[in-house]
Amino acid sequence: MILKTTLKNIRRSPYQAFAAILIMTLTFLVVSFFTFILVGSSLVINYFESKPTLTAFFKNESKDEDIKSLEESLKNTSKVASVKFVSKKEALEIYREQNKDDPLLLDLVTEDILPSSVEISAVNIEDLESIHDILKDNTIVSDIVYQKDVVSTLTSWTNALRQIGIGLIVVLVVVAIFIMGIITGVKISQKKEDIEIMKLIGASDWYIRLPFILEGAFYGVVGAVFGWAIASSSLWYASPYLKSFLEDIPIFPISSIFLLELLGVEIVIAILLGTFSSFLAVLRYLK
């Protein structure tokens, strides 16, 4: 019966229902987008972190035992995830693969010119700096190349985006609570006569409150589903472009389990948000 009353209330005031669903949709659209951005950027950082992000080239006169001992000392630090030695021969193969379309370049380069190297992958991106410091003081190392700038820029962008996202979501949640509260308040004052009569004929406080609270939860759920659907469709639409932009980074295809999990979490949050905001209004207006 209470559910029936709730649905009737929604049907009888479509504009208020539209406004409530709109603000909830907007809130969950932003939540979904920022979730995609944060999960995506975290995958990009993970990708770079898991890649051999630092390469140390050895001098030609370097002895194998010195290289081996350097490898061992690096492996013994807790900061290194893996160390891969690339010999002069392997370096030539890589060079040939990279320049297979230019025979002139292939003719000019021999195994002797190319240095041997180690590709080091760090446990944490922050450890690259200290690994770099260890290598630069070593006498057999001629040059060090690493993507410190790319990763640190990406990390700071991700942190900034996270903060903006959290800030925006907090603002939208507060706005949603206020708007939902106002809408519930308007509905209560429109139904003042009904409420008065129901109280006089023996309705308990909860019998009167519950339809308003369920209505808030309903708007929350519908808003969450719409917000999620818009964000997911946009992501799906933008996937081909993003895929070519991100190239080797294994983000696509997006896992449907991840999307369904996100929807589930958003629905739970939406129920809590809708219930909470309408409950506040009910307490305020139905004293």
Add this chain to the structure above:
Amino acid sequence: MIRLQKVSKKFGTGEFGLESLDIFVDKGEFVFLTGRVGAGKTTVFKLITRELLPTEGSIVVDNLDIVKLPYGKIPHLRKKIGVVFQDLKILMDRTIFENVILPLQVAGVKEKLAEQKVQEVLEKVGIIDHKDKFPVQLSGGQLQRTAIARALVMSPPILLADEPTGNLDIETAFEIVALLQEINKQGTTIIMATHNKEIVDKNKKRIVTLHKGRLVKDESPSKNEEKKGGSKKINDS
């Protein structure tokens, strides 16, 4: 069944709505509560339904001390009392059927049973043919019957009717009183507030008269009869 003892009600303005009022209404009685406008008739009803709390005194309804009744138990009390409000309090955006079924829905009665009960009560008050109409489509008397049907649908042991003939022509007013008497015969205790002298005089019922919040007369049916025969005895108990 209903006992008001030394009940006073002082409003925020400092005026007394009721002053030291003693009324006892027994089970199955039909009582006319009379008095001029502002005498305190509606205040008595509001006190019995715990819409208001008395400033002093005690009120017992069906063995429930309603002054001490916890707030959460008020709905329980109100389900025992059917009220026909002075301003009817009919919801204009609902059909007659939807208005009458409301107390049953509030009480959580199953839909089938509730519909059956509404059907029965609408037949009893004589507006079954209008059940799907909206209040604006009904006459004053039919609306009054709707209000009575809503008050009766829960089969309450007590019915309070506040000026149920207020805006009706005399013929319809008598029809409404006849309906209430019929309901009373089936065991419902009824208190009907009215200032219509003609209705009160023509029915041989107990009359409780208030004036400025005080009890000035309490005439039993026999005394009422005697009065019609010329006696002016007043029972002040």
